[in-house]
Amino acid sequence: ENTLSGTGSLVKTGTGELTLNGDNDYSGGTTIDDGVLIADNADSLGTGAIANSGELQVGEGELKNTLSGTGSLVKTGTGELTLSGDNKYSGGTTITGGTLIADNADSLGTGAIANSGELQVGEGELKNTLSGTGSLVKIGTGELTLNGDNDYSGGTTIDDGVLIADNADSLGTGAVANNGVLQVGEGELKNTLSGTGSLVKTGTGELTLSGDNTYSGGTTIDDGTLVAANVNALGSGDVDNAGTLKLDANGAFELANVTTQSGATTELAKGTTLNVDSLTQQADSTLNIDLSEANGESAITADSVTLAGTLNVTGIGSVTDSWTPEAYTYTLIDSDSAITTDFDDLTVAGMNREDVDFLTIDGKVDEADSTHYDLTASLSWYADRDNATTDAHGTFTLSDPDGSFNVAAKLTDVDDTLDPNSTWDGKSLTKEGAGTLILSGDNDYSGGTTINEGTLIAASTTALGTGLVDNNATLVLDADGEVSTVGGITTHSGATTQLALGTSLDLGDSALIQEDGSTLNVELNSDSVQPLITGGSATLGGNLVVSDASLQARASDAEFQSFKLMDMDSAISGDFTSLTMNLTDKPDYLTVTGTINPEDQSEYLLTEGLSWNATATSATPAHGTFTLGAGDSFEVTSVLGDKTGNGDWDGKTLTKLGAGKLTLSGANTYTGDTNVQEGTLWLAGTGTIGEMGSQQAVNVAAGATFGGSNGTTVNGKVTNEGTLVFGDSDETGAIFTLNGDLINMGTIASGSSSSTPGNTLYVDGDYTGNGGSLYLNTVLGDDDSATDKLVITGDASGTTDLYINGIGDGAQTTNGIEVVDVGGVSTSDAFELKNEVNAGLYTYRLYWNESDNDWYLASKAQSDDDDSGGDVTPPDDGGDVTPPDDGGDVAPQYRADIGAYMGNQWMARNLQMQTLYDREGSQYRNADGSVWARFKAGKAESEAVSGNIDMDSNYSQFQLGGDILAWGNGQQSVTVGVMASYINADTDSTGNRGADGSQFTSSGNVDGYNLGVYATWFADAQTHSGAYVDSWYQYGFYNNSVESGDAGSESYDSTANAVSLETGYRYDIALNNGNTLSLTPQAQVVWQNYSADSVKDNYGTRIDGQDGDSWTTRLGLRVDGKLYNGSRAVIQPFAEANWLHTSDDVSVSFDDATAKQDLPANRAELKVGLQADIDKQWSVRAQVAGQTGSNDFGDLNGSLNLRYNW
Structure with a gap:
C-alpha cells in the first residue's frame, strides 16, 4: 500500500x-x-x-x-x-x-485476446485472434482491419469509421450493429447485420450473406461475387453492383434501388423473384434469369425500369407445363411506369436466340402501355400456323455439348398448314448440334427422324413417331417400356443406338440395321424382357455392348443360361464383330458370347460360358484363369481341352486363384500345366487332368489345396507345396490316382473322416518327400485294421513327417498296420512318425520293413522285453478268441500315461494310511486333551503292467487334528478327535521302450483334502500301558491331472473312503535310573474305497475302471525307550517293524482293456525316530520310515510331528 x-x-x-x-x-x-x-x-x-x-x-x-x-x-x-x-x-x-x-x-x-467483457478499438490492424463471450466495438473515424480467424460471440458494434474484414470469419459469431462502413472480402457472413451503416463487398472472392439483415445504409459490390442466400440479406438500402450479385434464396426479394453497372452481372437463381423501387441495367451489363422453377408470376416487379446490356434466360421450358403448337407469352418484368429502353441482346441458355432454331423466341417491351417486358416463345415446328415471320421447320439444333432441351408437346404432321414456299415436309425431325434433345411427348409424326449430331433421347414409347430413324450420332431409347411405333432403325458407322434398362424395341415388320463400325448398347438385368428386340429383319455389324448386367453366380457350368436378345421374322444377316460386357460382379472365369442361334437363325442369343471357351464374339478374351473369392465355389462339368492361344494365354494352362473352390468333374484333355496358386482345386466324379501318358505338371503352391474324390485321376507329375487331399469326408475307400511322380514339400492328407478311414492315394510313379508331411486316419487295432494309405508303385525317398489321427481300442500287432506301400525301393528314413500315437493301452510307432520296403504302424517293444503280455486284461468280447499264428509273440509297447493314472490313484490311497502312533506319538502319561500337527514327505517307486511301466512318485502331506471329547473313570479312558489333511503328489511314468528305441513319459498330479474322525480307548488311563483300541474314518476328495505328450492334458476328480481298526498291548520294562523300555505288539486292518471320474483323451480313448475296494492288514512290533533327565523324561527313541499285506488292486482301463499296478501283496516296513518333550505340554517327534517289496517296490519318507497337551 x-x-x-x-x-x-x-x-x-x-x-x-x-x-x-x-x-x-x-x-x-x-x-x-x-x-x-x-x-x-x-x-x-x-x-x-x-x-x-x-x-x-x-x-x-x-x-x-x-x-x-x-x-x-x-x-x-x-x-x-x-x-x-x-x-x-x-x-x-x-x-x-x-x-x-x-x-x-x-x-x-x-x-490472442480472450474477451469476456468489451473491447473497444479505434484503428490499425488487429492481427490478434479474438475469442470469448465478449463484444468488439469499433470506435473513431479511422479504419480498423481484422485479420484473425475469430470466434468471439458477444457481437460487433461499428460506432463510426470503417471496419475491414478480408474474410467473414474475422467477425466472430455474434450480431453486427453497423453505424459506419463494414467492408468484407469473402466467406460466409452468417452474422445478422443491423444499423444505419453500409456494407461494401471488396476483393475478387465470393461473399455469401445468409443472415436476416436490417441494415439500411445500402450495399456496394466493388468486385467479386456477392450471394444473397436470404431474402432479407441485403437490408433495406440501395444496391450498387459493380461485380456480380446473385440472388439465390428461392423466395421473393424486396429491395430499394438496384443498379447493375457496365460490365457487372445481376443474377436471379431458380425460384427467385425480385421486387424493387427501381431497376437499372446499364450498357454492357448482364441480367441472368433462371426460369427453371418459375410459377407464372413475373420474375421482376418494379416502380421503374431502365434496361440495357444483355438478358440471358435459362430454364425457359418451365414457364409452361408443356410446349404446345401455340406461342406462349410470359411477362418477365412488370413495371408500374413505362419502360422506355430495351436490352441490347437476348440469349437463351448462353446461346444467341438466333442459334436456338427449334424455338421462336422474342423478348420486347409490350406495345400496349410499355409497362411489361415479355418473352414470347413457340416451337419452330408449329411456327407457320400463326403466320409467324419464321418459317416452320423440324430441325433441333443444340450447340452446347452440356445443354439439353425437353419437348414434352406432341409432335404431329403439319404439312397442311405450311407455307407453300417452305422447304420442310412438315413431318420429319432432324437433330443437329452436340447437345441433347429429349422427346417425351406422344408423337405421331410420320416423316422419320435423322440424328446427325449429339444425342436424341426417346423418353416415351411413341417419341420417335412412325417413320424410319436414321442415326448418325447417338440414339437413346429410355422409355421404360416397349418402343413399338418406329418404322425401322439404321445405325451408321460411328453412331450408337442404346436401349436403356427397362426399354424394349418392337419394329413390327421393319428392319434393324447396324452398319460396320456402329454400336448397339443394351442395358440388361434379371428383369429384362426376352426377346429385347423384335422386328421384320436385322442386319448386324459393328459392336455389341451389354451394360449394367451382372453374371449370376452359378453353381456349375451345367446351369449356364442364354438371353434372347433378338427374335426377328426372318434370318439375321451379318454379325457383330465384337462384344463388350460392362459387367458388375463379373467372375473372371465366366463370359458371355453373342451368337446367332444355329437352330433358329432369326434369333440372336447372349449365352453364358467359360472364359476358357471364349471366341471373337465373347465379352472377354479366352484365358485359363479361375478366380473364386472366399466362400465361393464353382464346378466345371464340361471337358476342358486345348484352345487356340492368344498373346496372354497359351490355350492349355489352367490357373486357380482366390480362396474359393473350383471343382473339375469332366475328363479334361488339356495338355498344359495346372497351377493351383490359391484356394482349392478339386477333382470330382470322373474328373481327370490330362490324358493317359501325359507329361504335364500340376503345381500346388503354398497355402493352396488340390485333391480328388474316388475315381479321379491326374495324368502327370504333381509338385505339392500346399495341401494335397485324397478322398472326400463322406467317402469310404476312395482312391485318388496320380499317374506320375509326386514331390511333396507341403502337406498330404486324407479327406476321410477319422471314424471311417480307408482312402488311398495311389502314386503310379516315384515319391519324393522334401520336408513335407503326410496325415492319415487309422483304426488303431491289430494288423488288419482299416487305414488310409499311400501306395507308391515306384521308389520312395527324401524325408516326410507322418502324422496319424487314430481311433480304436488298440490291440497287439505282429507286422503292424500297413500305411505306406512301396512297390520299388524305400530309403530307411523316407518317413518318420512325428506324433505320439496311443490307443487303448498301447503306443504305436512307425516301422520300415526292409524285406518289402513297406511302412507299418505297430505296437511292439524291444526284443529283450520278453514278457509279451504284461498284467493286462483284454476287453471281454463275449467268447474265447484264438489269435492267428503269426510266427511268434510280439511284446507290445505300452502307453506311458498308464502309470500316471495309477500313480494318482495309489498316492491318494496311500496318503490316507496311518497308525495310532503316527498320529499320537509315544504316550507315557495321561492328558486331558491335545492338538497336533504332522508333516510328511516322501518318494515311492513301483512298476505296472508286469514291469513295462516305471513309476516314480513324490508326495507330501500336512495334517492337523485335535481331541474334542474325553472320558475316563480313573482307570480307563476314551478320547474322540477330528483331523484334516492336505495332500499333493506327482508321479512320473515311463513306458517301455519300443522296438524302434522310442520311449515316452507322462506325468500325473493329485492334490486334495482328507477329513476324518478318530476314537481311542486305553485300558490304563494314567500310563497308557496295557491294551488299547484305536479306530478312525477318513473321506478324501481330490483333483487329478495327467499330462501325456500328444495326448494332451486331462483332468478329473476322485474320492476315497477309509476305515481303520487297530489294537495292541504295551509292555513296560523298568531299567536303571527310572528309564523304561516298552514293547507294543500291534494289529491293524484298513478298508478303503476309491472312485474316479471317467475321462476321454485326445485319441478318443475312454479311461475309467479305477473304482474299487481294498483291504490292508498290518502286524507289527513297536519298541519305545523312555530316558529321564532328573525327574522328567525328555527323550523317547522308538523303532517299529511291520508286515503289511494288501489286496490293493490299483488298476485303470483304457477302452475296457485293464492294466494293473505291480504292487506286492506283502511289504516290509521299518520306522525309526525320536520324540522329545520340550516341557510338560509341548513335544516334538521326527520319524523316518521305509517300505520294500517285490517288483522293485520301495517307499521312503520322513515326518515331523508337533503336539500340545493339556
Whole structure:
C-alpha cells in the first residue's frame, strides 16, 4: 500500500502475487520476472515502461506505459482501462470484465485476446485472434482491419469509421450493429447485420450473406461475387453492383434501388423473384434469369425500369407445363411506369436466340402501355400456323455439348398448314448440334427422324413417331417400356443406338440395321424382357455392348443360361464383330458370347460360358484363369481341352486363384500345366487332368489345396507345396490316382473322416518327400485294421513327417498296420512318425520293413522285453478268441500315461494310511486333551503292467487334528478327535521302450483334502500301558491331472473312503535310573474305497475302471525307550517293524482293456525316530520310515510331528 516515487524501478520476483494500491509516480519502470502483479488502477504502475514475463492485472485507468515481454495482460473489474502505448507484449490479453480501450490496435500486443467483457478499438490492424463471450466495438473515424480467424460471440458494434474484414470469419459469431462502413472480402457472413451503416463487398472472392439483415445504409459490390442466400440479406438500402450479385434464396426479394453497372452481372437463381423501387441495367451489363422453377408470376416487379446490356434466360421450358403448337407469352418484368429502353441482346441458355432454331423466341417491351417486358416463345415446328415471320421447320439444333432441351408437346404432321414456299415436309425431325434433345411427348409424326449430331433421347414409347430413324450420332431409347411405333432403325458407322434398362424395341415388320463400325448398347438385368428386340429383319455389324448386367453366380457350368436378345421374322444377316460386357460382379472365369442361334437363325442369343471357351464374339478374351473369392465355389462339368492361344494365354494352362473352390468333374484333355496358386482345386466324379501318358505338371503352391474324390485321376507329375487331399469326408475307400511322380514339400492328407478311414492315394510313379508331411486316419487295432494309405508303385525317398489321427481300442500287432506301400525301393528314413500315437493301452510307432520296403504302424517293444503280455486284461468280447499264428509273440509297447493314472490313484490311497502312533506319538502319561500337527514327505517307486511301466512318485502331506471329547473313570479312558489333511503328489511314468528305441513319459498330479474322525480307548488311563483300541474314518476328495505328450492334458476328480481298526498291548520294562523300555505288539486292518471320474483323451480313448475296494492288514512290533533327565523324561527313541499285506488292486482301463499296478501283496516296513518333550505340554517327534517289496517296490519318507497337551 506504500506510495512509490523516484527514478528507481520496481521488480516483481517469485511466483506469488504482488498488489500495488498507491498512486505511484516512480519513473524507473517495472519488471515482472514471474508471478502476478496486480494494480487496481493504472496509476499504481508509475510512468516507466513495463517488461512483463509473468502476468499483469490492471483494473481501470489509462495505462500509458509501454508493455513488452512474454507475459500476459489481464483486464479485471468492471471499470474502463485504456491502453495508449505502442506495446509489444506477446503473452496475450484477457478481459475478465469491464471495458478495455485501445485507440490503436498496436496497443494490444501480439498475443490472442480472450474477451469476456468489451473491447473497444479505434484503428490499425488487429492481427490478434479474438475469442470469448465478449463484444468488439469499433470506435473513431479511422479504419480498423481484422485479420484473425475469430470466434468471439458477444457481437460487433461499428460506432463510426470503417471496419475491414478480408474474410467473414474475422467477425466472430455474434450480431453486427453497423453505424459506419463494414467492408468484407469473402466467406460466409452468417452474422445478422443491423444499423444505419453500409456494407461494401471488396476483393475478387465470393461473399455469401445468409443472415436476416436490417441494415439500411445500402450495399456496394466493388468486385467479386456477392450471394444473397436470404431474402432479407441485403437490408433495406440501395444496391450498387459493380461485380456480380446473385440472388439465390428461392423466395421473393424486396429491395430499394438496384443498379447493375457496365460490365457487372445481376443474377436471379431458380425460384427467385425480385421486387424493387427501381431497376437499372446499364450498357454492357448482364441480367441472368433462371426460369427453371418459375410459377407464372413475373420474375421482376418494379416502380421503374431502365434496361440495357444483355438478358440471358435459362430454364425457359418451365414457364409452361408443356410446349404446345401455340406461342406462349410470359411477362418477365412488370413495371408500374413505362419502360422506355430495351436490352441490347437476348440469349437463351448462353446461346444467341438466333442459334436456338427449334424455338421462336422474342423478348420486347409490350406495345400496349410499355409497362411489361415479355418473352414470347413457340416451337419452330408449329411456327407457320400463326403466320409467324419464321418459317416452320423440324430441325433441333443444340450447340452446347452440356445443354439439353425437353419437348414434352406432341409432335404431329403439319404439312397442311405450311407455307407453300417452305422447304420442310412438315413431318420429319432432324437433330443437329452436340447437345441433347429429349422427346417425351406422344408423337405421331410420320416423316422419320435423322440424328446427325449429339444425342436424341426417346423418353416415351411413341417419341420417335412412325417413320424410319436414321442415326448418325447417338440414339437413346429410355422409355421404360416397349418402343413399338418406329418404322425401322439404321445405325451408321460411328453412331450408337442404346436401349436403356427397362426399354424394349418392337419394329413390327421393319428392319434393324447396324452398319460396320456402329454400336448397339443394351442395358440388361434379371428383369429384362426376352426377346429385347423384335422386328421384320436385322442386319448386324459393328459392336455389341451389354451394360449394367451382372453374371449370376452359378453353381456349375451345367446351369449356364442364354438371353434372347433378338427374335426377328426372318434370318439375321451379318454379325457383330465384337462384344463388350460392362459387367458388375463379373467372375473372371465366366463370359458371355453373342451368337446367332444355329437352330433358329432369326434369333440372336447372349449365352453364358467359360472364359476358357471364349471366341471373337465373347465379352472377354479366352484365358485359363479361375478366380473364386472366399466362400465361393464353382464346378466345371464340361471337358476342358486345348484352345487356340492368344498373346496372354497359351490355350492349355489352367490357373486357380482366390480362396474359393473350383471343382473339375469332366475328363479334361488339356495338355498344359495346372497351377493351383490359391484356394482349392478339386477333382470330382470322373474328373481327370490330362490324358493317359501325359507329361504335364500340376503345381500346388503354398497355402493352396488340390485333391480328388474316388475315381479321379491326374495324368502327370504333381509338385505339392500346399495341401494335397485324397478322398472326400463322406467317402469310404476312395482312391485318388496320380499317374506320375509326386514331390511333396507341403502337406498330404486324407479327406476321410477319422471314424471311417480307408482312402488311398495311389502314386503310379516315384515319391519324393522334401520336408513335407503326410496325415492319415487309422483304426488303431491289430494288423488288419482299416487305414488310409499311400501306395507308391515306384521308389520312395527324401524325408516326410507322418502324422496319424487314430481311433480304436488298440490291440497287439505282429507286422503292424500297413500305411505306406512301396512297390520299388524305400530309403530307411523316407518317413518318420512325428506324433505320439496311443490307443487303448498301447503306443504305436512307425516301422520300415526292409524285406518289402513297406511302412507299418505297430505296437511292439524291444526284443529283450520278453514278457509279451504284461498284467493286462483284454476287453471281454463275449467268447474265447484264438489269435492267428503269426510266427511268434510280439511284446507290445505300452502307453506311458498308464502309470500316471495309477500313480494318482495309489498316492491318494496311500496318503490316507496311518497308525495310532503316527498320529499320537509315544504316550507315557495321561492328558486331558491335545492338538497336533504332522508333516510328511516322501518318494515311492513301483512298476505296472508286469514291469513295462516305471513309476516314480513324490508326495507330501500336512495334517492337523485335535481331541474334542474325553472320558475316563480313573482307570480307563476314551478320547474322540477330528483331523484334516492336505495332500499333493506327482508321479512320473515311463513306458517301455519300443522296438524302434522310442520311449515316452507322462506325468500325473493329485492334490486334495482328507477329513476324518478318530476314537481311542486305553485300558490304563494314567500310563497308557496295557491294551488299547484305536479306530478312525477318513473321506478324501481330490483333483487329478495327467499330462501325456500328444495326448494332451486331462483332468478329473476322485474320492476315497477309509476305515481303520487297530489294537495292541504295551509292555513296560523298568531299567536303571527310572528309564523304561516298552514293547507294543500291534494289529491293524484298513478298508478303503476309491472312485474316479471317467475321462476321454485326445485319441478318443475312454479311461475309467479305477473304482474299487481294498483291504490292508498290518502286524507289527513297536519298541519305545523312555530316558529321564532328573525327574522328567525328555527323550523317547522308538523303532517299529511291520508286515503289511494288501489286496490293493490299483488298476485303470483304457477302452475296457485293464492294466494293473505291480504292487506286492506283502511289504516290509521299518520306522525309526525320536520324540522329545520340550516341557510338560509341548513335544516334538521326527520319524523316518521305509517300505520294500517285490517288483522293485520301495517307499521312503520322513515326518515331523508337533503336539500340545493339556
